[in-house]
Amino acid sequence: MKPEYTLPAGADFHVHLRDGAMSEAVVPTIRPGGIDTVYVMPNLTPPVTTVAQALAYRDRLRAIDDSINYLMTLFLDESITPEVVREAKAAGIAGIKSYPKGTTTNSAGGVLSFESHAETLRAMEECDLVLNIHGEVPTGTRPDISVMNAESRFLPTLLDLHRQFPRLRIVLEHVTTADAVEAVRACGDTVRGTITAHHLSLVIDQAVGDVFCYCKPVAKSPEDRAALLNALVTSGGKFFLGTDSAPHDISAKKGKGSAAAGVFTQPFACQYILTALEEGIERGDIRDEQVTEEVLSGFLGEWGRDFYRVEQSTKKIVLRKTDEVIPESLKAAGVEVVYYRAGKKTWSLEWL
Template sequence: MNFTKLDEIELLAAFDAHVHLRDGPMSQLVTPTIRNGGVNQVYVMPNLVPPITTIQQCLEYRDRLKAVEPNVDYLMSLYLHESITPEVIRDAKKAGVMGVKSYPAGVTTNSSSGVVDYEAFYPVFAEMEKQDMILNLHGEVPSTPPHAHSSTTKDSTAITILNAEPAFIPTFKTLHSKFPKLRIILEHCSTSAALAAVQSCGPQVAGTITAHHLSLIIDDWAGDPFCFCKPVAKTPEDRDALLRAVVNGNERFFLGTDSAPHDSKKKRGEDKIAAGVFSQPYAIGYVLDALEKGVERGVIKEQEVTKVVLEGFLGAWGRKFYGVEDSKGERIVLRRGAEEVVNVLRKKEVDVEVVPFRRGEKTWSVTWK
């Protein structure tokens, strides 16, 4: 397959292993765009306000999503919180909940109820290991408070958004060593260090890679709030390592877009910029564009971008790790440059609007067979 010369390609429908669909008006706006991006199965993040910490909340949330878009398979998760106990884990498994998402307290959107001490949850992780449930890790350490920064202290290096992910790796490795049979996903890997950490662990550990991290570097989000996310995009070397992991990761890495919609007012014009890149309606096109540019730059080779790799990264490898199937076996046809990213996603009956990643640019169109 001569990927960069193709004008059209047919693939299996994708599985997006990391999505934020919000609730209320925002969910009404973004949930219908899942299939637009070539995806028919998603793993849904639980960081609503309040967070999804009970099985009843989780199932009711799934019902609301299904009411908005019934032609998508929603895999659900709980938010790791002090109210989560081993008994809750056992009941969640019986109810069909797939996993538990861990957010370090205060590190990103709606994470104020997150984890301060991982050891406190060891009994929960042990039960998750027994129940074969997945632990999804937001792999960052909260930034050091500004007043604590000092070039003269003998303490360890201050944590900023640029080194927050590498600083989390010791915690990640400790969890894997304590619970070697626990299935763990290091979410939205953004550095070569994170990729290496995943590969150093056993087969029970995997990592997700977003569509936007395959394209962005520091300079992009530093000048554009719609490219600002957590974890932030890093160096060109890190971006290129992610591209190589897509084609050479041996099934250890798969797509999790971390598509995170915010009302456009939250991305500009306020005191703080909300962290999140919205990529849902064009998810697969963004990945194909990034891979093409990677070939052009010589980061990856033309022959490495095969149909097996594309269908693996975009769906098969994630489904295998989660132990799920695409029961419909749907297929999509993508056409190069046939879609223009809208400048703003909006609906008449919804009072929020979202600016997508790469607004106004061309990408691949998606047609369902």
């Protein structure tokens, strides 16, 4: 890899910006990660299920930093009717997010089966609105499901949805397994996958020993991590960046009870990717010559913008191989959020 890359500004097609004090803390960290466009998740409390809620949420985010392009989404539940889909399309809402019921943060109202949403999905197909899927079978719904196989067991549902709605644009979010990579590749041009920064570097051994590496879906095996890295450098646009950066106050990570699922990567979004690629080369998972400027520009923004039909950025960022060290935590607006890979070196980033 070269010691320096000048690239178009990145676009992150899966972010959690929360609301209230947490938004005040984390929204200003978007630009330091080299990002000027973000695809905002709707799993607030209560979830964002109406166009009015989504637009009001965007206004709150813009009040914190209006230099970012916020692409808004709705939370798929029984209230999302074909009429809501058409209203969302007219208002410029970018997509509708499906969460498996009870699987991750604020997903209690999520989906158990897509059968009851068939008319809504048909309307989305007609309106050309994207369906974003957290692709796991909810744990507890079947005795054979665990966090390690929940994504793999969901893949027949993905393939079935693609068969039923071949024109529906679908994104399988935060892909973590080799078989999920193959499933996305097997689908037609209307299906894509996002890959996070942390799943490109983590494996399950690290995640079970460090609450700040615990996320949903959980990190998997070294072979799965290698498959994700290979997907990044060989897919030609089938996969693109969606960090799933998910901030939680340190008290929710280390307090009493179960640790909250989520890894905070927003302030170093692009930098973490280059570090993961470096480490992948060192392990032999990918080859040095596969990491080109074309691949980096595509994965970090251009491929996702093409799929979502978002204008390409004219802004530029410079990433340099330096000895920059990731701080321990973000402390702002009365919250403290621990950074992923705190204390370790990463690349530096500058806006031109």
